[in-house]
Amino acid sequence: MTNSHELHRRRRKPLEPFFSRLGIDRMEGMIIEEVKLLATRLKEMKGSKRVIRLDHVFSAFAGDGIGRICCETPPNMMNQADFGAHWHDLIERIVRQLLLFMQIPELVTLARMIPTDFLFRVYPGAAGFNSFRKLALQHIVDSKHENLSPEQVDENATSSIFRHIISSDMPESERSIERLSREAMVLFGAGTATTARTMGFMSYYILRNPHMRERLGNELKDIMADYPKNLPRWSDLEKLPYLQAIIKEGLRLSFGVMRRLPRCSPDVALKYKQWTIPKNTPVGMGAYMMHTDPEVYPEPFKFIPERWLGNYDLKMNRNWVPFTRGSRNCLGINLAYAEMNWAMAVIFRPNAAELSLFETDESDIAQAVDFLMPLPKLDSRGTRVMVN
DSSP: OOOHHHHHHHHHHHHHHHHTTTHHHHHHHHHHHHHHHHHHHHHTTTTTTOOOEHHHHHHHHHHHHHHHHHHHOOOGGGGTTTHHHHHHHHHHHHHHHHHHHHHOHHHHHHHHHHHHHHHHHHHHTHHHHHHHHHHHHHHHHHHHOOOOOOOHHOOOOOHHHHHHTSSSSSSSGGGHHHHHHHHHHHHHHHHHHHHHHHHHHHHHHHHHHHHHHHHHHHHHTTTTTTTTTTTTOEEEHHHHHHHHHHHHHHHHOOOOSSEEEEEOOOOOOOTTTEEETTTTTEEEEEEEHHHTTTTTTTSSSSSOOOGGGGSSSTTHHHHHHTOOOOGOOOOHHHHHHHHHHHHHHTTTTTSOOOEEEEEGGGGGGSSSSEEEEEETTOOOOOEEEEEO
């Protein structure tokens, strides 16, 4: 019988090359295309006095990106007048229900028994969900019908993650259309929610603090001077200390997943100070507590990118776990980093469309409610801006 660790390894195996070695060049090209569209859309709104929500904008940006990766065709929310606000709102409604399903897991089984057509009629926002589901479902059906070999999939730079899975050596039961379509929706949501929230979170503080905006603009001045004609590589953006400090601080305080995530050491006992933890004992650590330890991060709830510059305490790196670690770390870490680097570089470069906050304060973006994934206060109006 296959143990759970081996099954988990096989499930991840076809995903890891796409998100790492095979996917880097394609991801960067895709993200550059999307971020250019983002810059164009913002420029078009210059002087219109229209108020837009950056959380909607970034949800559209990230949603189109993960849409390309899952289905080779984006949902095209970036071109919608409201930046696909329905997608952002749908994800937030789902997040608010996570605790209910965690406490009563039988509800998941019950929900699967409800006819899909009926659910879409009675569930608010289900039409938006259904459009993504149909997009993913059709792509999976087509991919199964085409049945490309692993070599053909690897050779095609536009191959989706589901082509990799379908051509892999996973058991056929793991590659059913129903299962893969459900996985697609998980990836759509996970590839949108946390990345979009972190980008909106960082943007608020950059716009709120002129010294941050000025310092970041000065750092981007030379490397983005020929935008959009000549562009740096993501690897070049990663060498910019202040940009990376802002991203690290944004990831520290946006938390990603707020709750403790239990892990077991299957083979050996763990030593923690004077205690011995037997093997196979669940041990939970949460990003919220680790990222706000005042002994590691002085003034832990303040957004201070400068704390990551110079010779800082290496315990900060030890406690910094926005993507978790180990075999269950985030598969989309490279995608998230690339999107955040490019979005911040293009939006806050000199000569970009100038954004200003509109009736937004820290309470609209600060984490206030724990639904496994954190949300700001429930009546938050989001990060609202105008393009001057």
